[in-house]
Amino acid sequence: MDVRIWFNRIWPARVHLIPMLRDNPDHARVQVYGTHPDPAAPALTACDVVEPEPGEDEAFFDFAIDFCQRHDIDVIMPSSRLVALADRAEAFSAVDTRVMCAPAETLRAVTDKSRMYAAAERSRVPVAPWRAVSDADGLRKAVQEFAGTDSALCVKPAGEYSAYGFRLLDDSPLKVSDFERLPRPTASVSAVADALQHAQDRGETVPELIVMPYLDPPEVSVDCLSDTAGTLVSAIARAKSGRVRTLVDDPDVMELARLAVGHFRLAYLSNVQFRYWKGQPVLLEVNARAAAGIYQTRMTGVNLVWAAVRMLLCGDPGEVPRPMLGGRLAVVEDAIPLSDTVIPDSRARERTPPPSPVGAPEANRTLSP
Structure with a gap:
C-alpha cells in the first residue's frame, strides 16, 4: 500500500528519517511531503512533494487541513507546533490524517522544564537540584544556594x-x-543578571530560566517507542562523547527511561536524556518527539521510525527485533546536492483509493503490499 507522510517545517536532520521510512520491513510505498516557510529550505530537496507553508499560526492550520485533504496525507510527523497540532488532532482525524504526537497535556508538561522537573520529582525518576528564576534577584539567590x-x-x-x-x-x-x-557557551552571573534586569526595566517579557549544577558526562540519549498509554515497546540508548556515539546496554538508564515514558504518557516516538549527578543518572530533558539523532539507531537493526508509523496507522508496531547494542559510531557531516525547488500545482491530485474502506477501524488497516 501507499503511505503518505508529511513533515511540516522540515528540519535538516529529518532528511535522515526518509530512508528509514522508505526501507521499511512491510515494503510499503512511502511518499514524503515536506513544507517550510522558506521554500529554499535545504531539507525540502529530499522530499517527493514540497510546498511553502505559512509562518503564522493563524494561517497555518487552515493551510494544514487543506494540505492534508488535497494530498490525502496519512501521517503528520510534526517538526514544530506540536502542542497546537495535538489540540487539533480531531480535526485532522476528520480528514483521515493521523498526527504522530502525545496528548496535548503531555506536550505542555514536558516542553516546560520547570513543570517537567517538578512532575519528575513526584515520580521515581531522579532529578538533580534546580531552581526556576525570572529576575536578577532570583538568579543571584539561586547561585548563592548552589555555592556549596x-x-x-x-x-x-x-x-x-x-x-x-x-x-x-x-x-x-x-x-x-x-x-x-x-x-x-559561557556567561558571567553579572551579565545574565544585568540582561534580566534590563529586560524587566524595559517592560519586556522575561522567560523563566532554570539554574542547576552542570551535570557530569556522558549524556545518554534514549530513543523510545511507546504506545498511547505510555507503555514502552522498545528503547535504544546512545551515549554521547564528542562526535562518537556508543549504543549502550545500561539497565539502570533503560529502567529510568521506562518510568519517564510511563509517567508522562509519552506516545509513539520520544526521547529521554540523562546525565550524571554524584555518580547516578538523573533526568536532563524529555522530548515528546523523535530526536534529531534517532537515525543513528538504525545501526542496531531496529527501525523505530517505521514501527511508530505502523503503530499509528494499524494499532501495533509489527515485529520489533531486540536491538544489537554495544556498537560505536561517529557522527560526521555530509553534503547533499541541491536542485531548484519546484513548487507543485496546488490543485487537488488524484490518488489511488486506499485498500481499506473509508471509516474502517484503524486497527484493521493493513500494511501488507
Whole structure:
C-alpha cells in the first residue's frame, strides 16, 4: 500500500528519517511531503512533494487541513507546533490524517522544564537540584544556594529552545590560552543578571530560566517507542562523547527511561536524556518527539521510525527485533546536492483509493503490499 507522510517545517536532520521510512520491513510505498516557510529550505530537496507553508499560526492550520485533504496525507510527523497540532488532532482525524504526537497535556508538561522537573520529582525518576528564576534577584539567590555544591553551574531557558539558550555560568576572566581551544557557551552571573534586569526595566517579557549544577558526562540519549498509554515497546540508548556515539546496554538508564515514558504518557516516538549527578543518572530533558539523532539507531537493526508509523496507522508496531547494542559510531557531516525547488500545482491530485474502506477501524488497516 501507499503511505503518505508529511513533515511540516522540515528540519535538516529529518532528511535522515526518509530512508528509514522508505526501507521499511512491510515494503510499503512511502511518499514524503515536506513544507517550510522558506521554500529554499535545504531539507525540502529530499522530499517527493514540497510546498511553502505559512509562518503564522493563524494561517497555518487552515493551510494544514487543506494540505492534508488535497494530498490525502496519512501521517503528520510534526517538526514544530506540536502542542497546537495535538489540540487539533480531531480535526485532522476528520480528514483521515493521523498526527504522530502525545496528548496535548503531555506536550505542555514536558516542553516546560520547570513543570517537567517538578512532575519528575513526584515520580521515581531522579532529578538533580534546580531552581526556576525570572529576575536578577532570583538568579543571584539561586547561585548563592548552589555555592556549596562544588559544581559548575549552568542556566537555560525553561521553554523548548533546544540547546540555544544554554550557558555555563563562569565569572573567571578570559585567558590567552582560551584562544587555543573551541569556545564554550559561557556567561558571567553579572551579565545574565544585568540582561534580566534590563529586560524587566524595559517592560519586556522575561522567560523563566532554570539554574542547576552542570551535570557530569556522558549524556545518554534514549530513543523510545511507546504506545498511547505510555507503555514502552522498545528503547535504544546512545551515549554521547564528542562526535562518537556508543549504543549502550545500561539497565539502570533503560529502567529510568521506562518510568519517564510511563509517567508522562509519552506516545509513539520520544526521547529521554540523562546525565550524571554524584555518580547516578538523573533526568536532563524529555522530548515528546523523535530526536534529531534517532537515525543513528538504525545501526542496531531496529527501525523505530517505521514501527511508530505502523503503530499509528494499524494499532501495533509489527515485529520489533531486540536491538544489537554495544556498537560505536561517529557522527560526521555530509553534503547533499541541491536542485531548484519546484513548487507543485496546488490543485487537488488524484490518488489511488486506499485498500481499506473509508471509516474502517484503524486497527484493521493493513500494511501488507
